[in-house]
Amino acid sequence: MKLLPLTLLLTLICAITHAQTKISGTVLSVKGTPVANANITLKNTYDGTSTDSTGRFEFSTTETGRYILQFSALNFETDSVQVDLNQKSIILDLKVKPSVNLLETVSISAGYFITGDGKKGAVLTALDIATTAGTNADVFAALQTLPGAQTSFSESGLFVRGGSAAETKTYFDGMLLKSPFNATVPDQASRGRLSAFLFKGTSFAAGGYSAQYGQALSSALMLESTDLPEKTTTGISALSVGVGVDQNIRFKNSALSIGGSYYNLSPTYGILKQQHTYVKAPEQFSGSIQYKHKTSATGMFKIYGTYGETKISLYQDNIDTPALPKFFSNNNNNIYINSTYKEYLGNHWKLDAGFSYDRSADEGLQSAAHYTRTDKLTNGKTTLTYYFGKLSNFKFGAETFNTGRTESLDDLARGYRDQVSAVFAETDLFLTSKLVLRLGTRGEYSSYLKKYNLAPRTSLGLKTGLRSQLSFAYGRFYQNPEDEYLVMKRLNFEIADHYILTYEINRPGQNFRIEGYYKAYTQLTKIQPDNLDNSGSGYARGVELFWKDKKTIKNGDYYISYSFLDTKRDFRDFPTLATPSFAAKHTASVAYKQFIEGIQTQVGATYTFASGRPYVNPNNPVYLSDRTKSFNSLSLTLSHLTHLFKQFTVLYLNANNVTGFNNVYGYAYSNDGLSRRAILPSSKRNLIVGMLMTIGDSTFVR
């Protein structure tokens, strides 16, 4: 009995007087540089310390036995050693390996322009796209200020690197959009159908894109929709061209958005003189509904549906018989549904599935003839991604498009329907954090053409410094000929081969990029006397520069882009190899934005220059050898942030071509070639004023 307290006493004394173990040493990187503020932890105890600025550390512990000593530091891999604390002192020389920093890792970037909030490699934010002066929040107009794209005010679409508008395809969450543009007026570009505010990110590929995307010969525009809105809000927009309302309702794990808009351009056309004589200025109704559901911590289901109707009628100058202007009318209705689901399966797999339906119907009069045209596309797609290593992945999937057109002119009717089925596989293989190789392939079968194709795609990225990267891409791209030719004949796939070399420097707040490319076209559709075939060909080569700086000017940023393009092709009705009318040799844009705090206003200015465009002059024996004068445009926007009725409001003004440059897109000649008419912008200048109000949020969320 007496022994117990004695033992206890002894134990206590022992515990107090137990010789402490002193642990000291250094933490160095594998290159030998000292690592400051590394955390040294004796696992499962409170004991430990931090390294000083020379990487040294020292602490004592009263623990005994074997323990794990863990050491960690920012931007280094956490590591540990075992220590035996039954010694008086331990000296450790610890080495740490740099951790993989995603921002400093090489990426696939040849040909790509990525935009989006906080995304790796993003050069423009979603807001940048929406607020670029002169674009009126139209994604397609904004992208025309980036390298690779031509300025086109008289034709809808993106003309990329010598490609026609039909060679650029738009994808909404991975699903192909057949009719991305509003109803078209002759000789005028129309806006994209989908609001820029639907999307959080945009990848604009001027070439060399992934095997996941098919049926695009020159360029792919990938739009990524936003996720759940933070709050329930109501948005009201009142512009000089129309009004819109939308209601976002946020539930715990889901959100519902319902929106409607009405646009009528007749008030604007009453003030700004138009090129055509409108009987009915464009008038558009549209409505949309969107539901998003976060199915789990990592899963997301989205469905979006929209319906729109547009009506236009006008008289166009008749160059052959000036006394009889040509009548044109168009009634368009469009329905579009897009639904996607994504979920991670375990730690290594991701599933993406999607469905989309697009139907666009046009009907109207062309002079006295009645025409109808219906384009339809149904697209289903499934992709599985397997992640391995720290950064690498392997994806494979399949998709099918049911696409077609039916059209009629008075009593004549024709049409075609095609089922294009595709499989693809692709891997992004990170050989090191500085070297990535993408290998991919895509195979397609067209039931209408009764032909197969197999397209290899490859891309290489090499980090040449902390902030610089060199990239190369090669790919083969197939596309079905345009609907207007397919309704006439079963043809073959058109082909383009892209070779791209890029060098870029990405510093915080500053991006520089230079890209050179060569593109070879084969099997282009050619109109022969009384026949169509795939004997067309062509090439495009060029150099592009991009510089963005948001660091130098406080509250301001600007970017400059320049494209040099040398292209010739022999396609459609060309008698020979020639530079097409949609290719200007030099294109440059400067876009500048400045937020002025005192007056709470963002001012934006965009200047665009393009050298003269080729046009066909029947009096010149050399085909397409005449050039228009160069294109110049200076556009301004003002966004004034304020509160109306205590609700956050933006007052908005956008003025295109403020200095009134006389721009000419080309010329249309009379049948006898004796007189001609200039193809001009819809109006010399353009002005939109309005306000956007957000109810239910103290901050601007649109």
Next chain:
Amino acid sequence: MKQLTKSFILMLMFFSLNSFAQNSDGKFQTGVKKGLEILKSSRVSDDFLKVSNYFERIAQAEPKEWLPPYYAAYGELLAGLTISDKALQDQYFDKALLAIDQANNLSAENSEIFALKGYIQFMKMSIDPQARLSFMSAAAASLGKAKALDPDNPRIYLINGQNTFYTPEAFGGGKAKAKPILENAVTKFAIFKPSSTIAPTWGSDRAEELLAQCN
């Protein structure tokens, strides 16, 4: 002699029990208190990183306590606020967000955690406001949650007031708007009673300092 031995044993037993108690409960309290002392004397970014490291060590030894990762996040946030290199700031704030999420996993529906999270998210946004507007609404959502959980938490009003103070007037901020929020914060700080000696109490001085700048 026997009596003496008995009382000696009793005394020893008492001591040992006491020391045992200190080892489980007291050790944690003392540990956190020691960390808060270091925090008090910290001035520069490196000091705050060491505080964060200290609480990270307690966090790994006490995997069920939310205060260590909470204070680790707070230290990381202050380390970011006291350095001018934006790239480093961004990394510190990212670490702070990870730590605060760790705290949230240990103590769900905790007003203090959501308040601090709102603070960090706002600072994430401030690094590149134009590109990170989404953090603005995330910060507002976190602070809203914090308020719903405990409307008497004075730090919510300090952080809200501070965020408003530093938001340009055009985006719904400014001194005039911040003033009533900060006044409310000062009032709430005056009557605030922390739930324990180691629970968060910071912010009262900052609220008064900012309020003075509003006048």
